[in-house]
Amino acid sequence: MSVPNDDSVSPQNQLSSHFFADLLDSIIVDVASECHRIARLGLDRNLEEEEEELRLSAQARAKVADPSNSGETNSKYVVDIFGQTHPAVANEVFECMNCGRSIVAGRFAPHLEKCMGKGRKARLKVTRSSTAAQNRFSRSSPVSTYSPYSNSASTNRLSNGTAGHSGEEYSNGTLEEP
Amino acid sequence: MRNSVNRPPTPDAVEIQQKRPTLEEIINIKLIESGEKERLMELLRERLTECGWKDDMKSLCRALIQKKGRNNVTVDDLVHVITPEGRASIPDSIKAELLQRIRTFLLQAAV
Numbered sequence: 001m002s003v004p005n006d007d008s009v010s011p012q013n014q015l016s017s018h019f020f021a022d023l024l025d026s027i028i029v030d031v032a033s034e035c036h037r038i039a040r041l042g043l044d045r046n047l048e049e050e051e052e053e054l055r056l057s058a059q060a061r062a063k064v065a066d067p068s069n070s071g072e073t074n075s076k077y078v079v080d081i082f083g084q085t086h087p088a089v090a091n092e093v094f095e096c097m098n099c100g101r102s103i104v105a106g107r108f109a110p111h112l113e114k115c116m117g118k119g120r121k122a123r124l125k126v127t128r129s130s131t132a133a134q135n136r137f138s139r140s141s142p143v144s145t146y147s148p149y150s151n152s153a154s155t156n157r158l159s160n161g162t163a164g165h166s167g168e169e170y171s172n173g174t175l176e177e178p
Numbered sequence: 179m180r181n182s183v184n185r186p187p188t189p190d191a192v193e194i195q196q197k198r199p200t201l202e203e204i205i206n207i208k209l210i211e212s213g214e215k216e217r218l219m220e221l222l223r224e225r226l227t228e229c230g231w232k233d234d235m236k237s238l239c240r241a242l243i244q245k246k247g248r249n250n251v252t253v254d255d256l257v258h259v260i261t262p263e264g265r266a267s268i269p270d271s272i273k274a275e276l277l278q279r280i281r282t283f284l285l286q287a288a289v
Contacts, residue, residue: 016280018202019209020273021265023222028264030223031232032256035239039248044240
């Protein structure tokens, strides 16, 4: 303790220490009484929860350290923290917002590639949407004469269906060519 | 009636005790009457809460409560657990501050 006094046993210092100890004891009793009250009235919700958490985290640690669960290799059968297993390919089926077909979720990305992007057949669809988008952002006229694949037929379709729309929506259904 | 008129004087021993209160008691009374004791208590409480001492004591209590079971603990148990640790873990700066104030009070109380 670093009380900076050489006459630390002088009556004055003794007295001061005595009163300090007195104050401290009162505060200690206050704190103890407060904790006692909280314990008895069951106001401390965390009391039992902490124990549960300690137990569960010890349990989890034991499981992780356990060499019989190899998490990386058989990803099909590993169990996640909620106790669920997941198949390698997602199962859900839903509707593609581009073409409206039912697609398996696990095959959605390749489907979108064809539906929206890189395939030859997709290009024809893209023509309509990209020209519509170009028209919207560069010029205000909805009819475009500059498109590699379109003829007068598709130009008509353009002015009917997609003027002012974003390229994602097709009110006329899909342009599907087998 | 005779008794009330000729009441024997209060015995000496009691008189001495009552007439010579200790210095401590005198100062204690002065502390309380001036309100300084209350102020010092509040100051000490505030400092101890700020520095986390109170939380440390509370977690000591909680540990004892978990061990003993929350309906089996008495205030006495808790006080006995906290007191040694509490006295020892007071930060020096806080102790010095309070001692300084008490000393100042003693000086100006000029007993």
